[in-house]
Amino acid sequence: MKVLPVTEDDLQAYVDDQLTLERRDEVEAWLANRPQDAARLRAYQQQNEAMRSLFAPVMDEPVPERLSAAVRPARPGGPAWLRVAAMVSAVGLGSVLGWTLRSEVLPLQMAQPELSSHAVRSMPASASGTGLARRAAIAHAVYSPDVRRPVEISADQEDQLVAWLSKRLGVSLKPPILGDLGYELIGGRLLPGDAGPVAQFMYHDVSGKRLTLYVSHETHDEGETAFQFAEEGPIGVFFWVDRGMGYAISAGADKGELARVALAVHAQLRSK
Amino acid sequence: MDPNEELGACIPRLRRYARALLGARGGADDLVQDTLERAWRKLHLWRRGAELRPWLFSIMHNLYVDQARRYGVDTLSLDEVDLDIPVRATQEDLVEVHDLQGALALLPAEQRQVLLLVALEQMAYKDVARTLDIPLGTVMSRLSRGRERLRELMEGRPRVVPLKVVR
Numbered sequence: 001m002k003v004l005p006v007t008e009d010d011l012q013a014y015v016d017d018q019l020t021l022e023r024r025d026e027v028e029a030w031l032a033n034r035p036q037d038a039a040r041l042r043a044y045q046q047q048n049e050a051m052r053s054l055f056a057p058v059m060d061e062p063v064p065e066r067l068s069a070a071v072r073p074a075r076p077g078g079p080a081w082l083r084v085a086a087m088v089s090a091v092g093l094g095s096v097l098g099w100t101l102r103s104e105v106l107p108l109q110m111a112q113p114e115l116s117s118h119a120v121r122s123m124p125a126s127a128s129g130t131g132l133a134r135r136a137a138i139a140h141a142v143y144s145p146d147v148r149r150p151v152e153i154s155a156d157q158e159d160q161l162v163a164w165l166s167k168r169l170g171v172s173l174k175p176p177i178l179g180d181l182g183y184e185l186i187g188g189r190l191l192p193g194d195a196g197p198v199a200q201f202m203y204h205d206v207s208g209k210r211l212t213l214y215v216s217h218e219t220h221d222e223g224e225t226a227f228q229f230a231e232e233g234p235i236g237v238f239f240w241v242d243r244g245m246g247y248a249i250s251a252g253a254d255k256g257e258l259a260r261v262a263l264a265v266h267a268q269l270r271s272k
Numbered sequence: 273m274d275p276n277e278e279l280g281a282c283i284p285r286l287r288r289y290a291r292a293l294l295g296a297r298g299g300a301d302d303l304v305q306d307t308l309e310r311a312w313r314k315l316h317l318w319r320r321g322a323e324l325r326p327w328l329f330s331i332m333h334n335l336y337v338d339q340a341r342r343y344g345v346d347t348l349s350l351d352e353v354d355l356d357i358p359v360r361a362t363q364e365d366l367v368e369v370h371d372l373q374g375a376l377a378l379l380p381a382e383q384r385q386v387l388l389l390v391a392l393e394q395m396a397y398k399d400v401a402r403t404l405d406i407p408l409g410t411v412m413s414r415l416s417r418g419r420e421r422l423r424e425l426m427e428g429r430p431r432v433v434p435l436k437v438v439r
């Protein structure tokens with residue numbers, strides 16, 4: 001039988017094992033008398049193997065959360081109010097709409113008798129404290145409904161997250177562990193704030209409800225304030241200032257729930 | 273398999289290809305994310321029963337081309353149009369490239385794409401043609417040129433400098 005001439009395409013296909021068995025035998029016979037071509041094809045096969053082994057580790061890396069989230073069916077987008085607030089805040093119109101937060105100082109001694117005394121200082125809600133709550137609530141409204149990309153760095157890269165946010169804020173910052181309260185860390189992001197960068201850590205519970213911890217530098221007269229609570233629509237914010245840093249816990253949860261989280265966060269931050 | 277699961281199962285492969293395509297300078301996961309988001313939105317356009325992988329890779333390819341267009345001048349290397357003009361070697365070309373990743377980065381993007389789909393993805397040539405939306409003959413010539421160029425780079429041989437032509 002007449003053998004078709006061997007072409008460069010055949011040689012390429014030989015390298016990639018994309019020839020029929022019969023044709024492969026013919027190409028092999030052709031190569032037997034052509035050591036230079038045979039060497040060239042061997043080099044190509046080695047390239048294939050080298051590329052596969054060079055990039056094989058990528059296949060074993062854990063898939064970043066933001067990528068697996070991109071193909072997960074979206075949950076219903078949350079209350080319409082949140083979506084509207086998110087859109088409005090995103091285009092910076094929040095203040096135009098005059099979003100005001102009611103702020104109050106809690107009688108925490110009554111609500112939380114176990115609270116350590118230094119944090120319980122009855123104080124009128126200061127302007128900057130209210131500002132903190134408001135900024136935290138806006139940030140919560142903007143990012144927590146984001147199904148696909150709620151955080152910039154996910155919890156599976158916690159070391160990186162901690163190093164990055166600590167560096168940008170200039171303080172050692174580690175997300176509190178809230179597993180006992182039913183909240184797992186999703187990750188965190190960096191946001192612009194009045195006094196430099198702000199960190200936002202996001203958590204969720206088994207039902208998917210999200211809770212954020214907002215941490216910022218507070219240029220405040222006092223180094224610390226009492227716990228305060230504010231709410232607007234469905235978002236409750238528990239906030240305080242400690243050693244020059246402002247902390248705000250936001251979630252669509254009631255005051256008692258937020259107070260428990262706030263206490264746990266405060267205790268963990270203090271114990272460091 | 274549910275199409276979402278199937279999409280999810282392709283993520284490691286997409287990441288590997290994006291990493292190899294874009295190199296270590298990053299942006300690979302962003303490209304994968306954009307690909308997944310677009311695929312997600314267009315999933316209803318994907319013909320059930322058709323193979324998902326070439327479709328996904330073609331989405332990634334189109335995004336990559338858009339990006340390259342946005343960030344760089346739209347170029348076509350001269351050897352693509354079959355003109356091997358000898359050009360005086362520059363200092364940069366005298367640097368020997370022994371590591372594979374560095375050598376890959378020096379290949380024209382259109383050759384690198386074909387080579388990676390064939391070598392990493394072990395894609396059939398006709399699927400490569402479909403993914404990149406080019407004729408089969410072009411796949412074969414880019415593959416052949418890419419391999420030879422890579423071999424020269426790895427062996428540190430002097431080469432013809434690829435000129436870029438602005439389209």
